[in-house]
Amino acid sequence: MEEFVQSSGEDGIVVFSLGSMVKNLTEEKANLIASSLAQTPQKFLWRYKGKKPATLGANTRLYDWIPQNDLLGHPKAKGFITHGGTNGIYETIYHGVPMVGVPMFADQPDNIAHMKAKGAAVEVNINTMTSADLLNALRTVINEPFYKENAMRLSRLHHDQPVKPLDRAVFWIEFVMHHKGAKHLRPAAHNLTWFQYHSLDVIGFLLACVATAVFLVTKCCLFSCLKFVKTGKKKKRE
Incomplete structure (x- = not known):
């Protein structure tokens, strides 16, 4: 793989991945994409x-x-086609790599x-795109400095942190070890019983309220109906 990457010369490489959930495409779509890349x-x-x-x-x-992360960090990486x-x-x-979003x-x-709003990507619709659409999107993000500059700006913002992520992770691991599990940071949910955790007591109370309300409304309706019937019979007798 490294030999193939190095053989790209000044033109560089483009990483292409649609994620782990999309393992293959229709033959027509795969041929369309491949023909675009070949140009x-x-x-x-x-x-x-x-x-x-x-x-x-x-x-x-x-x-x-x-090795997606390693390839994106390679000096020859010019773009990323991503889902x-x-x-x-x-x-x-x-x-700081510009992308073509699919x-x-x-x-x-x-x-x-x-x-797209940040100026670091161009989007194509996988359902309606043509070979020319994908080709134009690739040429745009690779050849126009605008996209690379915006990608690098986002990268600088991402890197500008008071503490490096690795150092922060080490600190919190040592913090938990030093304080014997740091129980004061444990969520209160760990102290709830199983029926409290699933809010069964709250659900039971609400169901009881609803049942009581339905019962009272039903009783009121029945009482009103009986009252109305009795009044009607009394008028007929008179």
Whole structure:
């Protein structure tokens, strides 16, 4: 893999992953994507477990798994084609890599919309995109400095912390060990009984209130009906 990455030269590489939940695509869609990638000078590392597309170019390699974070942090990384998963978004921001978003479901459209608003991504619709759409999106994020500059700006913001994440993690691990489990930080939920934890006592009380209200309303309705019937019979007798 490293040899393939280094062979990209000045053009660099583009990482491509649609996440662990999307293992393959339709043959038509896979061929459309592969033909787009083949028209650019960059080398592509595509995480894909489906059938090898017939239009796959020599500049694209398929892998069952890729070290995504390491590849995004590689000096030759020029872009990232992503579905917009949260982990991938944070990794991309951390390394300052512009992205082409191909969101599909859940939080992905919202994540990509945020990146578009920040000027660090271009979005394409996986259901309606053409080969030209994907190709233009790739060329835009790779060739226009605007996207790289915005990605680097987000990266600088992400890195600007008073304490490094690793040091913070070490501190809290040692803190818990030093204070013998740090029981004062444990959520109060750990001290509740099982029926309190699941709010069964509250649910029972509310059901009792509802049942009482229904009972009273029913009794009032029956009383009113009986009163009305008795009044009607009395008038008929008179």
